Amino acid sequence: MSRQIHLAGFLLAGPVIHSHAAWRHPETVSNYLDPEYYARSARVLEEGLFDFLFFADRFAVGDQMGGSRELALRHGAQDATRLDPLPILAYLVGQTSKLGLGVTRSTTYYEPAHVARALATLDHLSRGRAAWNIVTSMNDSEGRLFGKDRHLEHDLRYDRADEFVEVALKLWKSWAPGALKLDRENGVLADPAGVHNVQHQGEWFKVEGPLNIPRSPQGRPVLVQAGSSGRGRRFGGRWAEAIFTINRDLAAMRDFREDVRQQVQAQGRAADQCKILTAVMPFIGGSEAEARAKRDRHNALAHPQIGLVTLAAQLNFDLSGYPLDSRLEDLAARPEIPPAVAEKLLSVGNGLTLEELGRSFASSVRVPQLIGTGAQIAEQLAEIFLAGGSDGFVISPGYLPGSFTEFSESVVPHLQRRGLYRTAYEGSTLREHLGLGPLED
Template sequence: MTDQQTIHFCGFLVAGPVVHSHAIWRNPAHETPFLSLAHYAGIAKTLERGFFDFVFFADRLAIADRYNDSHEMGLRLGDQDATRMDPLPILGAMAAVTKHLGLGATRSTTYDAPFNIAREFATLDHISGGRAAWNVVTSMNDGEALNFGDVPHLNHDERYDRADEFMEVAFKLWDSWEPDALVLDRAAGVYADPAKVHYANHKGRWFQARGPLNIPRSPQGRPLIIQAGSSGRGKAFAARWSEVIFALQPNITRMTAFTKDVRAALETAGRAPDAAKVMMAMMPFIGDTRAEAEAKRDLHDSLIDPRVGLSTLAAHANSDFGALPLDATIDEIADTGSQGNLAALRSIAGGGSMTIADAGKIYGRGVMCPRLVGTAEDVADELIAIVDSGAADGFVISPAFLPDTFDTFVDKVVPILRARGRARTSYEAGSLRDRLGTAEARP
């Protein structure tokens, strides 16, 4: 690692009223038109102006209804799952208003078929000129299972076992067209060379897929693979497949430990320890003075009802703890859903007790996303220090308000990082994968 390592940046979004911050839709400064195309197109242009590597949308496939076994609280207060539009059509629109910004979306391996996923991302990669990214999730919630008639839900490790085979099939489909299979010889009337288009003929425990894909090989060959597994099994899956590993760790100690584990898992998987970029979530509050930044944070936090955080937490934990008193501790929540999130909450408690009400406040203000509060110089200093410590290769910037956070970050923090040689001043030629430097031989 050099002192002049370029820091990678991603913009984090949900196609709805809430990202990590549950205050976004309550912004007192202006409305947040999260149902409009112009909203997302404007954000894409801002991120490209700041030379971000990519944007990606988190997604889930159900309204949250685990808290008190009801969707009442989440819908009334506007939790993270109150509305989630499909991000793929939005990324197509973003592709039309940008030239370089990478475009990522979440798709589940539990409730889809490899052929559908391979086709969707091959299409996005073509129309964007090699900028597609797939955030791979396994889905964890009973609400999602009920929407697809698949009850009971697969257990944690079994979901990852299935996901491994899903990835194998998707890769076979993306590879079913050789790079030069598309001929387009107009004079001779030859569209493609059939000898260079191959059947996948996959027959496994979970999937059967003949192939080939009905789309020629895309500019990247396959989308950039993003993953955020934080359990032991999740890290093993990420180490096998990922090129970007997204992590939400609440403090530098856990960031450092997480990245160390990831590097070791990559080596265990037979890959170089730096084969995947580790990018940590951060929520910045930036002011001309530290006091102004703190006032922005305090205003933001004043808009959070802890019950909205509890609704999202219940969905992530896949556990109905609504019957527990608010002064009960989080140790009484069963580990049935997102194990990494509950472990992080216990880490925040530092060996002591954290009440369910406290957890709701933390979840509501940002789902444990660490916050950087200060001047643009302060924020730039902290980002550089984290990267130089070896705890991360870059950051997933999570907005407190939209588009406010991205506007301020791009206008005030990015110029400081550029002046210090830590952020790009232009986009390099090539694909998203080329710019991230993650190309390597794949399994």
């Protein structure tokens, strides 16, 4: 079979997604406290034959903008309020039968056993559809929620994350396939010889196992990651089986994918064992003019200041003292700007002013907004895919569930006609959807 596009749906368990306007949009049905808010989207994504749905997450309401949470709460920054996505995904297990289900869990504020137990359980309940979106968390607000004065330094977070994943893998492997017997007649629950001890002593963790949950249908969840820094890419190259990324144009998409594939191969893995999924926010109409009007109406609902609040939280840096007309390249050159902040500013908005970047963050957090008919959007995606810009796409909605419905009904059929997208699920597990193959024991 020829190479096929992979699709994931992106959500937060809150009112704001990449779109800060989603909760205000007149076509958004219900709100984030209603379980049907998520179930509608999940069912639509499964009807569209998506590989998986995943929830990004963050712990705390950020106060990086001037030391205040007022704007974040008043107008809805990305981290102003949200639910824990794991119980939502447990609910969605019963609302879907094929769709992969991904949850974000932090390696900085959890312990490996927490994640190993929760994700093994989700994989069992979903019959092999679980994914773990691995993050290291983002800012000091999250640290203070857990009693830490400051968030752990960037590269140290990834050092901890490397060991965290090592431990989780040991725990998931502690039950051999078939070790669980459930032999009622002979009274044998499990074969002790198939349950292996875990003795881990490292720089960050001391763990004695085994896990008390048997091997799950996939062996372990699919590992998803989104780090874009140099250290983050090395981490992704070592562990990730799918990487979510945001890039503004085809050239940047191709550069990112090629770099990550090289990182994957440097770790002794086959490049195709890691799927690169780039994010897009489509606005689909009966004509290009209608689609453009939809996008403009959506963007007008995003409060112009709130994008800077979200940006400051992501940077873990206070931007409130800088003039809005500051050009980002000038801002990045200032001596008080930390190198990691300067690098991020230039990567997301070189050539823009601070105000322009804030507006862009408010509407889409710099996820490219595509406009057109279903056929035109399909053509744009096919061009990126065939040119080596991605292995698929993360679809970020502007309103729910309508953005997903329009995509599934108007774009998917055109991709199918081009032979670039499945016409039915051919497997039952997420690993099978992604073409990752069985795990080595």
